[in-house]
Amino acid sequence: MVRTDALLHCAIEGAAQTPPSAPSPGQSWRVLGGGQAEFTGHDDTIALWTEGGWRFIEPRPGTRAFNRSSGAFELFDGSWVIPTSPVAPQGGATIDAEARSMLVNLLETLAAAGVFATN
Template structure:
């Protein structure tokens, strides 16, 4: 009989074992981290300065320091140190720094996967978000980027600091369609846009979101932006 469980490698109690609480407590620490799994990141290679019990990280191959040599495994914070566990194909997690669900394909985490075939193909969700601080001008090309090969569902925005200048409103879109996700949008703080497309739009080249003024130039303000899409994952 094996001395540990298959999936989470939790040590099993032995007959007449001394200090059974040590074995049980470590098993509980592993379960606390791995049940309803939340990964802080799957791309961070350097361990955090403070180890929080139960906090989990998906380790890239380039991991350093206390994570060196553990690439591909899950690091679970436990008693000021780390327990390293192997992910299993089909395991699901929420990746906190990406704001998306992920499925493990047996080699890596497929972030955004809705489905994942045995050959690695899948239907993926995508999300990019950011904030633009406006200066003087009629438009701003933002860092919020739609990738090539994306089927865009829509984009959303909220004014984080009131827009200033002689403008009457603003619009949100991309090159060639500056109002694709909304026009005549409000200037006061808290104004918002929910640009849901009637038909999803395929983008075959990368495209940044563009904010454009109406009726006059911007002189200041901040807008938070997000864009949402679907894409198809190629077989491995």
């Protein structure tokens, strides 16, 4: 039930290689590669702190988590996809080409973030 609750509205505090020193029950982190201490061997999992200690959740493709520290959703698709902001158009000499480039970049960024299908 604890794992189901953690995944139902999945939100992580952030990403870390080492466990935080004073987590509260119900808080979660995405374990970065090279995890240390209790996070050793749990790379790319979601580490959930409970009253009974750490519980590790293996994400499946399609798992989405809201990262509270970055304010963005992260998507697991074999590895964690972390969205980046699209590059803002600059200049103005060739508006049509710049606008098209910006739109392509925006669409690629949204697709990578899992906002819509890539097929």
